[in-house]
Amino acid sequence: MKITHPKVTMSIRKSAKKKKNIVAIIGLGYVGLPLAVLCAEKGYRTYGVALDRKKVNMINSGVSPIPGDQELDRLVAKKGIIATIDAGIIRKSDIAIICVPTPVDKFYNPDLGPVKSAATKVAKNMKRGQLVIVESTINPGVCEEVVLPILEKDGKKLGKDFFLAHCPERINPGDPKWNVRNIPRVVGGVTPQCTKRAAIFYRSILEGNVREMKSIKEAEATKIIENSFRDINIAFVNELAKSFDKLGIDVHDVIKGAATKPFAFMAHYPSCGVGGHCIPVDPYYLIERAKQSGFDHRFLRLAREINNSMPAYVVNQLIRILNDIGKPLKGTTVGVLGLSYKPNVGDIRESPSLKIIELLRSFSANVHVYDPYFPQQSTVKTLDALLSKSTAVILATGHKEFVALTAGELKRRGVKVIIDGQNALDREKIIRAGIRYKGIGR
Numbered sequence: 001m002k003i004t005h006p007k008v009t010m011s012i013r014k015s016a017k018k019k020k021n022i023v024a025i026i027g028l029g030y031v032g033l034p035l036a037v038l039c040a041e042k043g044y045r046t047y048g049v050a051l052d053r054k055k056v057n058m059i060n061s062g063v064s065p066i067p068g069d070q071e072l073d074r075l076v077a078k079k080g081i082i083a084t085i086d087a088g089i090i091r092k093s094d095i096a097i098i099c100v101p102t103p104v105d106k107f108y109n110p111d112l113g114p115v116k117s118a119a120t121k122v123a124k125n126m127k128r129g130q131l132v133i134v135e136s137t138i139n140p141g142v143c144e145e146v147v148l149p150i151l152e153k154d155g156k157k158l159g160k161d162f163f164l165a166h167c168p169e170r171i172n173p174g175d176p177k178w179n180v181r182n183i184p185r186v187v188g189g190v191t192p193q194c195t196k197r198a199a200i201f202y203r204s205i206l207e208g209n210v211r212e213m214k215s216i217k218e219a220e221a222t223k224i225i226e227n228s229f230r231d232i233n234i235a236f237v238n239e240l241a242k243s244f245d246k247l248g249i250d251v252h253d254v255i256k257g258a259a260t261k262p263f264a265f266m267a268h269y270p271s272c273g274v275g276g277h278c279i280p281v282d283p284y285y286l287i288e289r290a291k292q293s294g295f296d297h298r299f300l301r302l303a304r305e306i307n308n309s310m311p312a313y314v315v316n317q318l319i320r321i322l323n324d325i326g327k328p329l330k331g332t333t334v335g336v337l338g339l340s341y342k343p344n345v346g347d348i349r350e351s352p353s354l355k356i357i358e359l360l361r362s363f364s365a366n367v368h369v370y371d372p373y374f375p376q377q378s379t380v381k382t383l384d385a386l387l388s389k390s391t392a393v394i395l396a397t398g399h400k401e402f403v404a405l406t407a408g409e410l411k412r413r414g415v416k417v418i419i420d421g422q423n424a425l426d427r428e429k430i431i432r433a434g435i436r437y438k439g440i441g442r
C-alpha cells in the first residue's frame with residue numbers, strides 16, 4: 001500500500017532533518033500520541049501506527065482524537081507526525097516504540113493481545129539495528145518472556161539485529177504540572193547496551209531525569225509498584241470511609257488532620273471508586289505473574305476487592321436514604337453526574353460511574369446521566385436538565401461544573417437526595433437547605 005504523507009510544517013521538517021533517527025510509535029492513544037508529538041517537536045521524523053483509519057485521518061489533518069487536552073490539541077495541530085494504519089512504516093524507523101493498551105478481561109485476567117500484536121508488527125517490519133522500546137505498562141517478565149521471543153522468531157539476534165528496552169510511561173492526563181516532557185523516567189534493557197541506547201534516546205527528548213535500571217524486569221516492576229501503591233492507599237481510605245461511617249467520624253476531615261503531619265503521611269481520599277486504564281488494571285498484571293511463580297499477592301488482591309466494591313457501596317447508601325424518606329430505588333429518577341473516571345478529562349475507561357449506572361438500572365431506577373465530555377452518552381443535554389429531572393443525584397466525577405454546584409441550585413431544581421461520590425460539595429449548606437446528603441465516609 002502506498003503511504004501518502006501529509007504536509008509537515010516547515011519548522012518541524014527542518015528540525016527533523018537535523019536528527020538522524022526516525023521514530024515509529026505503535027499505538028496513538030493517551031500515551032503514544034503525546035510521545036509522538038514530543039518526538040516530532042524534538043526533531044525526530046515521527047511516524048505513528050494506529051488501527052483506526054478515522055483516527056489516522058484526524059491526526060494527519062491536525063486534529064487530536066483525544067478530547068479535553070488543549071496542549072495536545074495545539075501540538076497535533078502542528079501536523080508534525082505522520083499517522084498511518086500501515087505497519088510497513090516501521091521498516092523506515094530506527095526506533096520503534098510500543099504504546100498499546102494492556103487491559104484485563106472481565107475476569108481480571110491480563111490481556112497481552114495488543115502487546116503481542118504490536119510486537120509482531122515490529123518483528124515483521126524490523127529494520128536492522130532497530131531499538132525496540134515497550135512503553136505499555138506490563139508485569140515483570142513480559143519483555144523477556146513474551147516480546148523478545150516474538151522479535152527473535154525469524155532468527156533475528158538481540159544485540160545485532162535489534163535492541164530491546166522498556167521505559168514505562170507515567171503520564172497523568174489532565175495534570176497541569178507533570179507531562180510527557182518533564183516527568184522523570186526509568187529505563188531498563190535486556191542487555192546493558194539496550195539500556196544505554198534507550199537512555200540516550202529518552203535524554204534527547206525529555207527534560208526530566210532518566211534513571212537507568214539494572215535490568216528490564218526492574219523497569220517493568222517499577223511502574224507496577226507505583227500504581228499498586230496508589231491502589232493500596234486508596235483502598236485503605238475507602239475502607240476507613242466504610243468504618244468511620246459506622247463510627248460517626250468524618251473521614252475526610254480526619255485525613256486532612258493527618259495530612260498536617262509534615263512527614264511519613266501521604267493523603268489519599270476516599271471516593272466512589274477507582275477508574276482509568278492504570279490503577280484498577282495494573283495490579284492484576286503483578287498478581288497473575290506472581291501467581292505463576294507460586295506467590296499469592298493477598299494485599300494487592302484485597303486492595304482491588306475493596307476498591308471494586310465502592311460503586312455498590314454508593315448505591316447502597318442511596319437505597320438507605322431513599323428508604324428513610326419512604327421511596328424505593330425502583331422507579332425513582334436518579335441523576336448521575338459524570339462518566340469520566342477523573343475530573344475534567346474525557347476518559348471513560350474502567351470508570352466507577354459506569355458500574356454505578358449499571359447497578360442503578362439493575363434496581364429499575366430511572367437513570368439520567370450527564371457528562372459535558374460525553375454528550376453522546378449523556379441522556380440529557382445540560383446539567384440543568386439533569387438536576388430538574390432528578391429526585392436523587394449521585395456526583396460520580398469531580399468535573400469543575402459539578403463541584404461548583406451550590407445548595408441553592410440543588411434545592412431550586414427539586415433535588416431531595418445527594419450522594420457525593422467525591423466528597424466535593426458543601427455538606428453543611430446542603431443539609432441546611434433540607435436536602436439529604438451522604439458523602440463517602442462522611
Ligand SMILES: NC(=O)c1ccc[n+]([C@@H]2O[C@H](COP(=O)([O-])OP(=O)(O)OC[C@H]3O[C@@H](n4cnc5c(N)ncnc54)[C@H](O)[C@@H]3O)[C@@H](O)[C@H]2O)c1
Nearest residue numbers: 027028029030031099100101102114117118136137169171
Ligand atoms: N492513559 C494513561 O494515563 C497511561 C499512563 C501511563 C501508562 N499507560 C499505559 O500505556 C499503555 C497505553 O495506554 P493508553 O492510555 O495510551 O491506551 P489507549 O487505548 O489510549 O491507546 C492505545 C492505542 O493503541 C492502539 N492499538 C492497539 N493495538 C494496536 C496495534 N496492534 N497496532 C497499532 N495500534 C494498536 C489502540 O487502538 C489505541 O488507539 C497501557 O499499557 C497503559 O497502561 C497509560
